Amino acid sequence: MTLEELKDIRYAEIDMNTQQLISQGFQFAGHTFSMSLTAQINWSAFPNLPDALFPLTIIDITESPYICSLANKLNFYYTALNGKNQWLQSGGVLKAQIKDCVDEACVTAIIDNR
Numbered sequence: 613m614t615l616e617e618l619k620d621i622r623y624a625e626i627d628m629n630t631q632q633l634i635s636q637g638f639q640f641a642g643h644t645f646s647m648s649l650t651a652q653i654n655w656s657a658f659p660n661l662p663d664a665l666f667p668l669t670i671i672d673i674t675e676s677p678y679i680c681s682l683a684n685k686l687n688f689y690y691t692a693l694n695g696k697n698q699w700l701q702s703g704g705v706l707k708a709q710i711k712d713c714v715d716e717a718c719v720t721a722i723i724d725n726r
Contacts, residue, residue: 618719622710629724630703638695640688643672647696655692659685702726 637644645651661668666682680688706724713719 615713615716615719618716619710619713622719622722623707626703626706626710626724629726630699633699633726634696637673638692640691641678641684643676643678644674645670645678645692646673647692652696655689658689658692661685699726 634647637647639645645655647655663682663685666680666685668680668685670678670680670688672678703724703726706722709722710719713722
């Protein structure tokens with residue numbers, strides 16, 4: 613296996629772990645909310661929801677209701693966005709470290725322990 617092939621394998625492992633971490637959801641106001649692909653699409657439209665819809669009841673991953681006030685509309689959205697972004701950014705850092713490696717020992721020494 614070449615060094616580039618090993619790097620590609622490690623990139624794929626990091627990407628898979630990143631997706632798994634994102635899929636665990638995000639925390640807001642003591643609730644855990646889904647970050648499934650469908651949920652991510654729904655959350656992306658959240659800031660554009662009409663203010664008249666608030667307070668809005670949102671169901672968390674345990675099927676418990678959370679009532680989101682208008683005052684928390686953007687806080688909720690940015691928490692969801694940051695929850696995803698933190699995993700994407702940390703994965704990007706790991707992949708950049710691997711990219712800079714010049715030998716197999718370096719590539720295998722980088723551990724994804726997020």
